[in-house]
Amino acid sequence: MSGTKPDILWAPHQVDRFVVCDSELSLYHVESTVNSELKAGSLRLSEDSAATLLSINSDTPYMKCVAWYLNYDPECLLAVGQANGRVVLTSLGQDHNSKFKDLIGKEFVPKHARQCNTLAWNPLDSNWLAAGLDKHRADFSVLIWDICSKYTPDIVPMEKVRLSAGETETTLLVTKPLYELGQNDACLSLCWLPRDQKLLLAGMHRNLAIFDLRNTSQKMFVNTKAVQGVTVDPYFHDRVASFYEGQVAIWDLRKFEKPVLTLTEQPKPLTKVAWCPTRTGLLATLTRDSNIIRLYDMQHTPTPIGDETEPTIIERSVQPCDNYIASFAWHPTSQNRMIVVTPNRTMSDFTVFERISLAWSPITSLMWACGRHLYECAEEENDNSLEKDIATKMRLRALSRYGLDTEQVWRNHILAGNDDPQLKSLWYTLHYILCIQYTEDMDQKSPGNKGSLVYAGIKSIVKSSLGMVESSRHNWSGLDKQTDIQNLNEERILALQLCGWIKKGTDIDVGPFLNSLVQEGEWERAAAVALFNLDIRRAIQILNEGASSEKGDLNLNVVAMALSGYTDEKNSLWREMCSTLRLQLNNPYLCVMFAFLTSETGSYDGVLYENKVAVRDRVAFACKFLSDTQLNRYIEKLTNEMKEAGNLEGILLTGLTKDGVDLMESYVDRTGDVQTASYCMLQGSPLDVLKDERVQYWIENYRNLLDAWRFWHKRAEFDIHRSKLDPSSKPLAQVFVSCNFCGKSISYSCSAVPHQGRGFSQYGVSGSPTKSKVTSCPGCRKPLPRCALCLINMGTPVSSCPGGSKSDEKVDLSKDKKLAQFNNWFTWCHNCRHGGHAGHMLSWFRDHAECPVSACTCKCMQLDTTGNLVPAETVQP
């Protein structure tokens, strides 16, 4: 405040006012400028606030420190400490209450003049003012004045104000302080301890001292250099900060011997340290010649601060302006708001933003907390505009039991939502693979390694048939045209079967396939398949059918007409127009039909490389029309393309082999869909594929994902599904119930199926009623322990639960039946060892926190953090 360096103070109660003090005191009023223009003469503080100068007080020269009266009334009373040690009361308001008018101008004079370093109003007795002075060889440095002593002369006669006589301003001079402390010492900073009205913490010359005014001869002190700017944490009254040069020390008054921690030293000396009054554990510090304010967040410090536990401190800094900051002040009530003043008296009002902590739940809901606000990010419901995230998709698919249909495997793509052609292709491929596999197993007709070939995909099948096929010319039905068609050997038939064009067996008629396509309304595709089977009449007929159906396109008739005009003549107009106009057709199947018709014999690139046509159709086409070498080259090329792109249609080619895993890997890389990957790889693929660590990784991740979504039942279903398809994944029993007497496992001798245990163990009560009557150890025939609730020996099926849960049972009887097996399970607390029937325990802990065994105070259910979680499936629709 010494002329060059202004200080700034918020009014403690009128929270829209503040004072800037350097050589004079200037009172400002803060206004919001959100909805109005900046008024003339106002100073802009921030984007939405401005300050207006209300009054200036220059009555008190040589100001050293200022403290604002803490009481509501009078509002604008300030104590000013001067360079000569005098403390003057002055006012800035117009609200001169007559009762307090006498206070204004009152001076408190120390015996020996020297600089007044600090002032502090007592927060509990508002009339007490402590002043900290420089050293004098014989005088005291901490003086406590009672500003109203004159008005209450009857407190203690001794402490009455002694007025020095003979001067004109006699009534305004007070020379006798209430208390004098710290002889022959200097006081650099002061603060009252909120614990008691009579406790004062002072930063003296070489130590921090706590003066107890009830016994002034006693003081508690600790030698330290960090004696500047002592300040008490408003939220934790035993925590105090002080500083020395660049270092801040944090003290715990209950353990005053040494600082509980010191903050990182700053290269420049500190000038101010202040706790945030609106937020716990936030300390702001300012160094000389700096334009940043450093913030130390001790929010997560465990209180009380332990000796061992090093508190976590998060250091941040804010830069409210470009200039150096002379001083700052926290707003007394607005959260994290602060005003700073620069040496040239520009001011800036700003709010320190809280660190934002973000939480992303496994079900894609996003929340973040900032200060005292909690924000939730809700997904908008217009799902159609954006494709859903794969996690959302997987979750919905898990709910619809995607992947679990083992009877009609192709149906899984419908469970997946029936909107992804790749998934559709994948599940159809798997369906065909399994169908063929099944019939082969049934028939046992075809010896050899066909079975594994089926899994190996068309690529391997085609390879195995190399050099065994001759082409022959086939007649077009209804046309006098011949086209070279490969003779279909077993492998090619198998391939076509995998493509779905023909049914299993040796029947090579595509009729049923065409019918199913027509039924599904895929006329173009059906027509194309018919055409590729050299049945142009059927193709035209299908197109007509399509045009006449409700959903069909009328243009199909036109296409049919164009098709019927087919001529074999090489240079005809038809051919010319078709080959150019076909490119303008939108439907790829229509397009390839004309490409096929106009192509030269043996070169079908227009068909084979039309990417919009399903892979399975192209492959089937290739099987029909390409020679072995061509076919091999084509399949090889296509496989690589598919692997590169991670296109699931390629599984048709690769099968569930290493190649297939490679392909799936790039699919997972692209989409993150571990769900499809897990289910696909589980679906009856040979074991060496399942052993691939990538596959195991997908499976484990999918299981974790289900756990994270709290889909525990789904996870269990998946595990069951998995253990059916991959018996090696079945975990061994991890928990056994052993008899108290003989120590043998009782479940073992009951030959119950071991299951994956999680602290529960199953006892063989699930089967026949006879088994469930076993109430004694099968080994030693001693009785099993009793259920803590029904007091019946374990092993008896659970009866209707004791104590009030009958209504529950009636309500969800069906559910109880389903869970009946579980209700009979043994369960016990790992801490107190008490337990009983799982059903009884569940109903007990629905209403109780403590163990049901009397005199046991174990809070069993709360020990298990997952105990209160509910599976998400039951909550979610």
Place this chain on the structure above:
Amino acid sequence: MELHILEHRVRVLSLARPGLWLYTHPLIKLLFLPHRSRCKFFSLTETPEDYTLMVDEEGFKELPPSEFLQVAEATWLVLNVSSHSGAAVQAAGVTKIARSVIAPLAEHHVSVLMLSTYQTDFILVREQDLSVVIHTLAQEFDIYREVGGEPVPVARDDSSNGFPRAQHGSSPTVHPIQSPQNRFCVLTLDPETLPAIATTLIDVLFYSHRRRKSITGGAWLGLRSVTTCLPRFPSDLLLTSSSGELWRMVRIGGQPLGFDECGIVAQIAGPLAAADISAYYISTFNFDHALVPEDGIGSVIEVLQQRQEGLDS
């Protein structure tokens, strides 16, 4: 009570009046621009005979040697007493520490120099006497030695390595006293306002031939106090006690006292303390000076005369 052994290693010098011109620059630098030099302890006292300087070694380096500069051989350490007991001791300054520090040191033949300021009193002892000092005072004081600004407690065992001091005559010489009529005023000053009165101070120090004035700088606290006889200063800037008391001086010694003799301070401070008279005490190169309250000068003279007579008889 705590006794702090400060970090400063002080040299005591005498500057003859005719040589002042040679030292004006370093003196002004040390006085008014303390942040420009690394000197942390500086005291300048003007007497009719000479200027006495007490500076730490950093400051000593700034003063070029010349025929006008007389340097005392020893290096001195600065002691400072601080009381942490809340017990009120009314008598100020030397009086307070007379019994506890000065007298025991005199008994153990430790020569001391005194330097009283507005804020506190400094006792200077020779570095070689430190072990004796610690041994002597360890009974009554918690002794701290400042290292890098941090007080470090001094263990008592340190002091048990014998008494290397040469013994002097047991009864000290009684030195004559004289008391001029000047009245003195003890003032202090906010270091930030120093520039405002610098010219006045320069005028007073170097261009007047008044009797005696002293300026002490103690930068370890950022404080500075001035003891001068001149009421010429703007009253707002210099601070003194609210009662505005004035002081009279007592000069000790008829001829230069030297640095080896012990018990000089004790023989003045002891009787004053016994009579509960507060005093400032300033040692210079040649003589010692005590400032006593104006209204008590009569009794002081009386007390000190008695001392002389008491010894004479």
